[in-house]
Amino acid sequence: MTKGSLREKVLRVRENAIVDVVNRLLAEKGFEQMTVDEIAADVGIAKASLYKHFASKEALAAAAIERLLERALEVARQLDERADVPALGRLRALVRWGVKLQLAGEMPVLPLHHPSVRAEFVGARPCAELLTQLSDLLGAWILRAQADGEVDRSFPLELVLYTLYARAADPVPGLLKTAGQHDDAQVVEWVVQTLFAGLGARPS
Amino acid sequence: MTKGSLREKVLRVRENAIVDVVNRLLAEKGFEQMTVDEIAADVGIAKASLYKHFASKEALAAAAIERLLERALEVARQLDERADVPALGRLRALVRWGVKLQLAGEMPVLPLHHPSVRAEFVGARPCAELLTQLSDLLGAWILRAQADGEVDRSFPLELVLYTLYARAADPVPGLLKTAGQHDDAQVVEWVVQTLFAGLGARPS
DNA sequence: GTCTATAGCCAGATAGAC
DNA sequence: GTCTATCTGGCTATAGAC
Numbered sequence: 001m002t003k004g005s006l007r008e009k010v011l012r013v014r015e016n017a018i019v020d021v022v023n024r025l026l027a028e029k030g031f032e033q034m035t036v037d038e039i040a041a042d043v044g045i046a047k048a049s050l051y052k053h054f055a056s057k058e059a060l061a062a063a064a065i066e067r068l069l070e071r072a073l074e075v076a077r078q079l080d081e082r083a084d085v086p087a088l089g090r091l092r093a094l095v096r097w098g099v100k101l102q103l104a105g106e107m108p109v110l111p112l113h114h115p116s117v118r119a120e121f122v123g124a125r126p127c128a129e130l131l132t133q134l135s136d137l138l139g140a141w142i143l144r145a146q147a148d149g150e151v152d153r154s155f156p157l158e159l160v161l162y163t164l165y166a167r168a169a170d171p172v173p174g175l176l177k178t179a180g181q182h183d184d185a186q187v188v189e190w191v192v193q194t195l196f197a198g199l200g201a202r203p204s
Numbered sequence: 205m206t207k208g209s210l211r212e213k214v215l216r217v218r219e220n221a222i223v224d225v226v227n228r229l230l231a232e233k234g235f236e237q238m239t240v241d242e243i244a245a246d247v248g249i250a251k252a253s254l255y256k257h258f259a260s261k262e263a264l265a266a267a268a269i270e271r272l273l274e275r276a277l278e279v280a281r282q283l284d285e286r287a288d289v290p291a292l293g294r295l296r297a298l299v300r301w302g303v304k305l306q307l308a309g310e311m312p313v314l315p316l317h318h319p320s321v322r323a324e325f326v327g328a329r330p331c332a333e334l335l336t337q338l339s340d341l342l343g344a345w346i347l348r349a350q351a352d353g354e355v356d357r358s359f360p361l362e363l364v365l366y367t368l369y370a371r372a373a374d375p376v377p378g379l380l381k382t383a384g385q386h387d388d389a390q391v392v393e394w395v396v397q398t399l400f401a402g403l404g405a406r407p408s
Numbered sequence: 409g410t411c412t413a414t415a416g417c418c419a420g421a422t423a424g425a426c
Numbered sequence: 427g428t429c430t431a432t433c434t435g436g437c438t439a440t441a442g443a444c
Binding site: 035036037047048051056057 | 437
């Protein structure tokens with residue numbers, strides 16, 4: 001166990017470094033524009049070595065998404081403990097976390113219409129499982145927020161859930177940041193406000 | 205002029221058919237997944253013939269976007285004539301038009317982070333010009349809606365403009381449609397409502 | 409497990425006859 | 427302007443030495 005676990009630890013560290021690079025490149029240029037050559041160059045190892053760790057480019061992307069889901073789930077579970085925060089507040093907090101991640105250039109994005117990506121993603125048990133867990137948690141919050149009268153009761157659960165998820169890949173934060181002029185915190189608040197309260201004027 | 209204009213007319217019809225196919229494929233699978241071979245096959249001509257009409261794959265995509273912008277501008281100008289409709293109503297109507305187009309599978313989508321696509325798009329004078337005209341028109345509506353107290357006055361113009369544009373490529377309508385269960389009209393109304401009034405419960 | 413070198417493939421673009 | 431046939435480059439993936 002001594003030597004074996006040490007080797008495994010080194011291996012984990014290396015694979016984590018790989019996933020870091022993949023995550024960043026997925027955020028920067030997306031799956032198709034990201035090349036395996038570039039991943040290898042950025043990590044600082046040969047391309048063939050990458051394939052000793054991950055079976056395919058799709059597996060690399062799936063690993064990045066899996067880690068994202070793990071982190072999101074961790075954040076969500078911490079929020080779930082906070083009995084003092086209302087359901088709507090938890091939803092807002094999680095969206096804030098996601099938008100901040102996106103502005104930091106760390107939100108990987110996948111083209112889910114791409115057949116091979118889809119296949120790998122649903123084939124990767126951990127990813128599907130994590131997504132289910134996260135959705136279950138969020139679904140409970142949404143139902144609670146509707147019961148509390150904080151979210152429109154006429155909206156079906158899936159409409160709210162999809163709308164929340166979609167903000168993670170929304171181009172608006174990035175565009176506003178690129179336009180300059182505004183700092184990240186301001187952008188986050190605007191996006192959260194338009195998401196929950198819409199573009200309309202708030203009742204004064 | 206007789207023979208020349210006839211030939212030109214035939215040419216226009218053929219190019220229009222090409223753009224139809226490109227538009228549909230861009231809506232279906234996006235720029236990268238769309239192949240020139242498939243375009244040629246769907247149009248029913250040889251690939252080399254395509255390149256007699258358009259210089260590159262990017263030019264094909266730009267042509268589809270240009271036609272989309274022409275149509276959007278036409279719809280916007282018609283709405284602009286309607287003195288009886290308030291500014292917010294015009295904005296809602298244009299968004300409805302866009303979401304319907306998307307649900308019909310006719311909203312082409314471009315990856316604007318893709319360098320060569322960006323270059324072609326900004327290099328294509330007509331596209332840039334049309335986008336500017338559309339944005340000017342929408343900008344005027346937005347300012348008017350803010351003056352009328354229908355849109356939050358604290359929002360900068362670009363936030364509102366980007367948010368409106370982003371709905372044209374939003375995945376939510378497609379996801380809701382795929383989930384089945386709901387008809388298009390219902391999906392359109394939900395998306396428009398969440399855009400302008402947010403997820404929050406409306407004051408009763 | 410890491411490397412260099414290369415196979416195999418696919419898609420964008422072109423040559424040249426008609 | 428249309429076609430068939432081909433070129434070219436870039437990308438994923440692997441072979442094989444160490």
